[in-house]
Amino acid sequence: MTQTDNVIEDETAAAADAVADLGPLPGLIGYALRRAQIAVFQDFHLRMAADDIRTAQYSVLQVLKHNPGLRQSQVSAALGIKRTNFVPLLDGLEARGLAERRGVKGDRRAKGLFITPDGAAMLARLDVMVAAHEARFAARIGVAGKQQLLSLLHQLSERASDAEA
Amino acid sequence: MTQTDNVIEDETAAAADAVADLGPLPGLIGYALRRAQIAVFQDFHLRMAADDIRTAQYSVLQVLKHNPGLRQSQVSAALGIKRTNFVPLLDGLEARGLAERRGVKGDRRAKGLFITPDGAAMLARLDVMVAAHEARFAARIGVAGKQQLLSLLHQLSERASDAEA
């Protein structure tokens, strides 16, 4: 019957551009950011699926490694995670023996967070995969391109000055 | 008594960098993308809050404007939204009189989507705010920086070639 020029059969991604006119969307920073983030995170999650680790969990392990004993609230704040949502996140890591809560001398309310030996071993393995993941995308834009990109992204996420509209 | 005025108690963002060592995270493309996307989308949502419009809704209105009569599945695919999740999204726009489903001649299963006059008027107003939003972030990185950024982001979200690892 109606045999339209149906080129791509990919249901979710990519097929987009060919089918419909997206208007001003591709020229918007936010739209391009979202698309790129989906592509990058998809690859990340695929590589981490075997170890059942998500981006937030990986980030927490990194912060614990670099800041042993930091208080729970400070860790969550450093990663932009609400302390209330951070509780079950850390529960999961602790239940798997990858992280640990310990008491803090001088303040019995607070808890200092630590990465366990098992967690450190896990993180070392993850870092290998993250390096491969990172290299994949760095290869697309080159070393100079990656530095340019990180610089631009950092400027976008910098706290807005009060002088701005 | 406790006069907690409208001063923003910045619990989540920004305070991060000073407190903790984030290790390799700031050097990762994915982490920088996520941070930038949060900053940009936060501004977008703040500006659109008064009109109760989200990014996905704005995107749909744009696609309907530029592709009147496109089938529902094609619109959702163009935006990377699963057709099953697209149903309630469009329901919302239709209930507000901003978009419309019409029958398609030749295929009584399909529905062609259209933006209504009210939707077009709404979109025109939104576009003014989106322009201001976009200008805010473009100002941070300059015109050349924005073009560089869009180019780099596009390269990252391009469909991976089979040649890649």
Add this chain to the structure above:
DNA sequence: TATTGTTATACTCTATAACTATA
């Protein structure tokens, strides 16, 4: 049989209020 739109459902992420035990 396959496709279009739909319903139901579940899981993750994120956000708010309120509790506890300390300070």
Add this chain to the structure above:
DNA sequence: TATAGTTATAGAGTATAACAATA
């Protein structure tokens, strides 16, 4: 009275399975 961690909960966003009508 305020703070650190916690619980409960609700709302988005996103995922899969299955159905009815139609092709």
